[in-house]
Structures are given as structure tokens and as C-alpha cells.
Amino acid sequence: MSSEIFDIAIVGGGPAGLSAALTGRIRNKSVALFEHMDFSLKLQKAHIVDNYLGVPQITGQGMMQQFLAHCMSYKPNIIKEKVVNIFPGDGIFTLLTPGETYQARTVIIATGVVATTLFRGEKEFLGRGVSYCATCDGMMYKGKDVAVISYTAEGEHEADYLSELCRNVYYLPQYKEAPAVRSGIKLVHDKPQSIHGDVVVEKLQMSKEELNVHGVFIIRMSDPVENIIPGIDLDGEVIKVNRDMSTSIPGVFAAGDCTGKPWQIAKATGEGLVAVLSAITYLGKKDK
Numbered sequence: 001m002s003s004e005i006f007d008i009a010i011v012g013g014g015p016a017g018l019s020a021a022l023t024g025r026i027r028n029k030s031v032a033l034f035e036h037m038d039f040s041l042k043l044q045k046a047h048i049v050d051n052y053l054g055v056p057q058i059t060g061q062g063m064m065q066q067f068l069a070h071c072m073s074y075k076p077n078i079i080k081e082k083v084v085n086i087f088p089g090d091g092i093f094t095l096l097t098p099g100e101t102y103q104a105r106t107v108i109i110a111t112g113v114v115a116t117t118l119f120r121g122e123k124e125f126l127g128r129g130v131s132y133c134a135t136c137d138g139m140m141y142k143g144k145d146v147a148v149i150s151y152t153a154e155g156e157h158e159a160d161y162l163s164e165l166c167r168n169v170y171y172l173p174q175y176k177e178a179p180a181v182r183s184g185i186k187l188v189h190d191k192p193q194s195i196h197g198d199v200v201v202e203k204l205q206m207s208k209e210e211l212n213v214h215g216v217f218i219i220r221m222s223d224p225v226e227n228i229i230p231g232i233d234l235d236g237e238v239i240k241v242n243r244d245m246s247t248s249i250p251g252v253f254a255a256g257d258c259t260g261k262p263w264q265i266a267k268a269t270g271e272g273l274v275a276v277l278s279a280i281t282y283l284g285k286k287d288k
């Protein structure tokens with residue numbers, strides 16, 4: 001376990017998370033910023049952004065570079081790991097990543113939103129064959145057959161890792177670039193539709209064919225949020241927040257796309273600011 005207890009843990013390094021981290025550091029708080037992929041691959045895909053005040057006609061990638069450089073100049077602790085679970089404790093939150101445990105006094109969720117519809121059967125079989133993390137759950141599928149559905153090239157590493165454990169790994173890339181996976185991994189160019197089984201997963205149905213598998217790993221930029229922090233109140237698929245960006249769990253705040261529409265950069269950075277100021281107020285009350 002990492003020995004430091006951070007004032008603020010921010011999960012997600014998109015516009016919302018970076019905005020929160022910047023102000024957290026300006027206010028001299030210790031900040032851990034968790035980002036498991038490249039910083040907002042989603043925004044980096046934007047060809048041109050022209051609705052952010054004062055920054056006309058900029059590429060999404062250029063904008064993210066500016067956001068990141070500004071935030072980094074205040075030296076938050078960047079932790080390039082995926083937060084898979086957050087547990088509230090006695091005034092302290094424990095954050096689990098596949099290989100490490102961290103602690104923080106407050107948490108800001110800024111994980112973005114699942115941009116695709118969930119598959120039929122995905123929620124039902126979560127933990128019973130459906131997983132969002134190969135490093136966390138791979139060992140359960142040793143010697144078995146699994147499918148990896150991935151919306152980003154990150155999924156290639158997950159598939160490579162699973163190929164060391166599993167009998168058959170089927171890789172279903174849902175992105176444009178040609179995937180580079182280890183030989184032995186079976187590439188399947190098809191659209192996944194639904195996940196089936198009795199008690200546990202038995203089959204992945206795709207548009208053209210079906211695969212008999214024991215596990216289905218789904219790699220997206222953002223996972224459904226209730227998977228990271230069980231018990232948090234939702235408003236449909238997004239996190240229910242108050243005006244100060246507090247959630248139903250004291251000490252946990254949320255910002256950006258994960259709190260709902262409009263899915264826009266200005267809303268994300270604004271909410272990141274409000275969330276971190278509220279976290280700082282919360283810390284101040286605890287210290288009295």
C-alpha cells in the first residue's frame with residue numbers, strides 16, 4: 001500500500017479531472033490524479049474544437065496538450081493506473097488499482113461516460129463472466145476461453161496478457177486502426193450484440209456468428225460508474241450530484257460527462273473546479 005494519504009484523489013485525467021487537479025494544487029492540497037490511458041483519448045479525437053471561450057479553432061489533441069501542460073506545471077501526482085474500486089472507510093477512502101492500494105480523504109470522480117450502449121447481458125453477468133479489467137480478473141479464466149471487446153488499442157495489452165493464461169483468446173477490435181496482438185490470439189471482425197449464459201457466461205452473440213466463451217472482457221475508455229464505487233446514487237446512467245458536485249456519498253464529488261449532459265468541455269472544466277472547491281471545503285470542516 002502506498003503510504004501517503006492524499007487530500008484529494010481524482011479519478012480520470014480528462015478536462016474535468018485536470019481542471020480539478022489544477023485548482024487542488026493551486027490551493028496547495030496533495031492531489032493524486034489517476035489516468036489509465038492517454039489523457040482523454042475522447043477529446044483528442046475531436047478534429048476541431050471551436051466552442052471553448054478564448055481558445056478558437058483548436059484541435060482536440062492540441063487542447064488536451066495545453067490542459068495537461070498547465071496542470072502539470074503545478075505538479076499533481078500522476079498515477080497511470082486504472083482505479084477499479086473505491087471503498088469508503090473511517091474518514092479515508094481506499095482506492096484499488098490492479099496492482100496497488102491508495103488512500104485519500106476525498107475523491108472526485110471524473111471518469112467520463114460510457115459512450116456506447118451496454119450489451120444485453122453485460123450488467124447481468126458482471127462478475128460472473130463479464131469483466132472490465134484483465135489484470136484484475138484474468139487468473140479466474142486460466143485455461144478457459146475468453147473474448148476481449150475493445151474500443152481502444154489499450155485492449156491489445158489486455159488480450160496479450162490473457163493469452164498467457166487462457167486457452168483461447170478472441171480479440172474483437174471496435175476501432176479503426178489495425179490491431180497488433182500476439183500470434184495465437186484470434187482476431188474477430190464482427191459486432192458484439194449480447195452476452196448469454198445460465199449462472200455464468202457461456203456465449204457471446206455477434207452480428208454474424210457466436211462464440212462459446214467463459215469470459216467477456218470489455219475495454220472502454222470509461223466503465224459504468226457504479227462498478228467503480230458501488231452504492232453511489234445514480235440518475236439513470238450518470239452520477240446524481242448536487243449543485244456543489246457532491247454525491248450521495250459524503251466526501252465523494254463528481255464532475256464532467258459522468259454527471260450527465262451536455263457532454264461539453266466547458267461544462268467539464270467548470271464542474272471540475274466546483275467539485276475540487278467543494279472537496280476543499282469538506283476537508284476544512286473535517287479539520288475543525
Ligand SMILES: Cc1cc2nc3c(=O)[nH]c(=O)nc-3n(C[C@H](O)[C@H](O)[C@H](O)COP(=O)(O)OP(=O)(O)OC[C@H]3O[C@@H](n4cnc5c(N)ncnc54)[C@H](O)[C@@H]3O)c2cc1C
Nearest residue numbers: 012014015016036040046082083111112256257263264265
Ligand atoms: C469526437 C469528439 C468531438 C468532440 N468535440 C467537442 C467539441 O467540439 N466541444 C466540446 O465542448 N466537447 C466536445 N466533445 C466532448 C468532450 O470531449 C467531452 O465533453 C469532455 O472530454 C468530457 O471531459 P471529462 O473529463 O468529463 O471526460 P473524458 O474526457 O472522457 O475523460 C475521462 C478520463 O478518465 C479516464 N478514466 C476513466 N475511467 C478511469 C478509471 N477507472 N481509472 C483511471 N482513469 C479513468 C479516461 O481514460 C479519460 O481520460 C467531443 C467528443 C468527441 C468524442
